[in-house]
Amino acid sequence: MTRRREFNPDSYYHVIMRGNNRQPIFSTKEDMNELKRAFLYTHKRYPFTILAWCFMTNHYHILIKPKEDSLSKIMSMVNRRYSYSYSKRFNHVGRIYQRRFFAKEIASAHGLLVVSSYIHRNPIQTSTPLVTRLAHYPYSSFPYYWNEDLPAPPFLDRSFLSTLMPFPHEKTNASYCQYCLKYRQKVEEDMKTEELETPEM
Template structure:
């Protein structure tokens, strides 16, 4: 993996996993918590009583975010979230660096907030994640497209989701092929605008030899 400096305007494959490859979730509310952080911590805006957001999502399958607050997050964000997949012991993101130091600020907020939440809830101490997150630069559009398919196919690793990854609730795949649940919070247009319809993206994903097509330098050993 290359350790290049993150530069404004670039796209990056971001990855982190649990310490010693341990699971980073113990119940559904944990999954919801990290999903919220990944989506809405793209700006410096602080949130309070995230437990209410978790409870709302568990009941309604959406977060209780007003249009005005969403607009403010979008206006002030320092990174763009292109796609994601959250797995039992790791996660993958594609991020764009839209302001200097944006990805670093975003990842610090997400990881610190989730670790503090998890350790407090389960009375644990120490590191939840296996060291710093990894960030690998994407060199060209072809890599960007294939990376999206690699990330969206990740849930195939889970037996119950094998060949059903388009329905997996903890990735952005369904947001690429159906209605985008998160609006402009998820910048899917970077990818989806290159296909003549959502079905074409699904076809591309199904046919894509993602791991073979991608330069091995941007892949991360899981």
């Protein structure tokens, strides 16, 4: 019998989903757009808040807090929607994910800053950086923090992380972005630096 995981409804979670055998299941621009659409579709039915996300070619990271429904229900719908789209577009048979999603509760202000920064730095933490500037990576929430004039998806809350910035940092998104750029973060889920192909931009 599979043990049911318990989630704290008042907490944010660092969620990671990987392609089966680390295969690149998000390698094209269309893949990335389909994954984002899966989150938008799910958000309309099971509302949630995301503080940070980054879609890479063989995995994705999100920092998410459910509003009413369970994290399991949210992630099940997102991954099912994307898997259906992927299988239909590529005539793929079989599972595309490595295993059920990984989720770790992030319960402190410092933890939220560290994990969100780690998520945002993913495109430049690969053995060969995917971009020279984080603001240029289009499959991440970082550009929305960098340029507050960009219309953000309805599930992104870009007003909260800046309030957690410690003294002497200013409590602004500009200051948060500099924090992300300046400090290399390491979290327990950081297995190793990966060799990844650059996704279609």
